[in-house]
Amino acid sequence: MRVPDLAVIENGAAIVPEDIALEIYRRICRTRTFEEGLIKAVKDGFVTSPVYLSSGQESIAAALSVAVPGPVIFAQHRCHGVYLSYGGDPVKLRDELMGLPTGTSGGRAGSNCIQCHENGVVMHGHHGLIGENVPIAVGYALASKKSTLAIFGDGAAEEDYVLSSLGFAATHRLPVLFVCEDNNLSILTAVETRRSWKVSKVAAAFGMEAVDLSDDPWTIFLKAKELVKKTPALMNIHTCRANWHVGIGTDGPVEWDRFLDVRNALKGAGLWDKAQKIEEAERFCMEKVWEQGQLRRLSGK
Amino acid sequence: MGTRTVAETIREITRAHLEGGGMLLGESISAVGWVNNTVPDAGNIMELPMTDVAGAGIAVGSALAGRRPIFVVRFQDFLILNGSPLIFYAAKLKGLHEKSAPVFVRAIAAEGLGPVHSGVLHSLFMHFPGFKVASPMTPREYEDVWRVYMESDDPFICSEHRASYSNKDELTDEIMAGADITIYAISATRFEAKKAARLLKNDGVRCNVVNIVWLKPFTLTKRITEPLKESRIGLVVDPGHEIAGASESIAYSMMINTGYPVKALGLEDRTKCLCPPLQNRAPDAGRIVEAAKELLAGAGRVFT
Structure with a gap:
């Protein structure tokens, strides 16, 4: 049963320090407002390659990036939120999506393969094969002993090589925090149609701490801070993507709207005035990134 | 040694x-x-x-x-x-x-x-x-x-x-003046190609043997092309499957480059089974000799 408050800590926005709560919101807004501009750019024909939107799921990366700073990151195809939350330059992301040589991979890789190797961020690019990043993250952790973050989806969690990698990380007690962004959908096929088991149970059976929770950012923040000290560990986070698997379309109302829930939580914590200013500042910043005249110049359209 | x-x-x-x-x-x-x-x-x-x-x-x-x-x-x-x-x-x-x-x-x-x-x-x-x-x-x-x-x-x-694994010898190219054919050998077939050259010599066929170590990048150096230009017939031997395999690929490159016919010889297009005679083994000296003679016969040069 998917619910928006699975294992959620009540009044989380009021429990975490104010600066943390607002910083997480800033990062949520960064992804949301970037993708609002991206959706318009797709509609206007400035971005023509496939896009995998993080909207709806952005609270996960925002909370993780505050709770677990500085890991070596191996993200999955839906990676805009991870890139932006961890400090990636939105202009370079825009340029990558537009296929420009100034993009994160020189415009060669695109939306599902974003990398970042600057400003203290180490994020290795995905190549689009779901779950491929997980064994590579595990190998990286084995060879380097560095704190590693492997992010994947509920579909990738079914790949045999992902499960094997969890087992290997457990055997060798590797410093990997596995995060499954469980939006319940492989394209449009629900988890319950695909399998009868939970990846958290499998991870626990391998011998690592594993939790199921929904995408309340304050809870993710608190739990990730705890689990990163106990790696290997796994978080299976129930979330709802706002758009199609690939593309800017929607399939009607989502199960829950975390962005709205977060706003309400900040209001309840008495932080809305500050949060509103943060949101406005992020929107202003992203409107500059996606300014029409600039897009015309860059695209030659 | x-x-x-x-x-x-x-x-x-x-x-x-x-x-x-x-x-x-x-x-x-x-x-x-x-x-x-x-x-x-x-x-x-x-x-x-x-x-x-x-x-x-x-x-x-x-x-x-x-x-x-x-x-x-x-x-x-x-x-x-x-x-x-x-x-x-x-x-x-x-x-x-x-x-x-x-x-x-x-x-x-x-x-x-x-x-x-x-x-x-x-x-x-x-x-x-x-x-x-x-x-x-x-x-x-x-x-x-x-x-x-x-x-x-x-x-x-x-x-x-x-x-x-037990080999201690370096395998050098065997080039002779007026060669009738050049055999290009890959992997373990290189050991068989040397034997084949000796068998062919006994039958009066003068045979170059050129070793191929680098499959990619495969560079058409003079070491590769000059013996073929002399012999005007080539045979690429590989222990992998012939169809769309290394032997066909390299034979094609050499033919395009030199304009001379080069045949590929690898595994037949069937599963390698465990027991003889269905093992579909890599070309041995006997098969290399046979393929070389067929090529030469096709060019009107018949050896016994």
Whole structure:
């Protein structure tokens, strides 16, 4: 049963320090407002390659990036939120999506393969094969002993090589925090149609701490801070993507709207005035990134 | 004859690499014989569980972290399972992201061990951009391939063959004036090509033998093309499948370059079974002789 408050800590926005709560919101807004501009750019024909939107799921990366700073990151195809939350330059992301040589991979890789190797961020690019990043993250952790973050989806969690990698990380007690962004959908096929088991149970059976929770950012923040000290560990986070698997379309109302829930939580914590200013500042910043005249110049359209 | 076998050479290279902070990963490494005595009992060896896809991914991740891992694949057929992280990640990394994951894949071939332990699959990796592919059969060739790997940032497929492990000899090209045919041999067929040349000589056929170590990049140097221009007929021999394989690919390159006919000789298009006569073995000296004579007969040059 998917619910928006699975294992959620009540009044989380009021429990975490104010600066943390607002910083997480800033990062949520960064992804949301970037993708609002991206959706318009797709509609206007400035971005023509496939896009995998993080909207709806952005609270996960925002909370993780505050709770677990500085890991070596191996993200999955839906990676805009991870890139932006961890400090990636939105202009370079825009340029990558537009296929420009100034993009994160020189415009060669695109939306599902974003990398970042600057400003203290180490994020290795995905190549689009779901779950491929997980064994590579595990190998990286084995060879380097560095704190590693492997992010994947509920579909990738079914790949045999992902499960094997969890087992290997457990055997060798590797410093990997596995995060499954469980939006319940492989394209449009629900988890319950695909399998009868939970990846958290499998991870626990391998011998690592594993939790199921929904995408309340304050809870993710608190739990990730705890689990990163106990790696290997796994978080299976129930979330709802706002758009199609690939593309800017929607399939009607989502199960829950975390962005709205977060706003309400900040209001309840008495932080809305500050949060509103943060949101406005992020929107202003992203409107500059996606300014029409600039897009015309860059695209030659 | 040299003093060290190929197996000893691999073991010494590996020991130095591991002692220098490199890594070696593979399945059942310390099992009977330490991979045909090619792996030393040293540190920095990671025994992988029997997870062929994830295992290759773990090796690629180790390469990404800068450890220059040797990834041991005990039978080349298993590369089908290992292939995904190698092909989709390691080999594409530079083209997509200008990064590198230089993993050295020791892909070991064998003969006569049935349908999934006797394959020679280097052709598959020639097909995909991003790999360097070599098949050294002598101690010095192995050292050269290893040196190039250490100077490179590409993933390498080192197509080894058990038939070479006891070899101490360097295999030089055999070039003779007025040769009737040039045989280009790959992997373990190089040992058979030398025997074939002697058999052909007995029948009055003058035969060049040119060794091919580097499959990708395959460079048409004068060493490769000049003997063909002299003999005007060529034969490329490979222990892998002939169709769309290394032998056909290289034969095609040479024909386009020189304008002379070059035939490919590899495995027949059928499954390698365990028992004779269905083993579909790599071309031996007898088959190479037969193929050479057919080619010569087709050109109106009949030898008994």
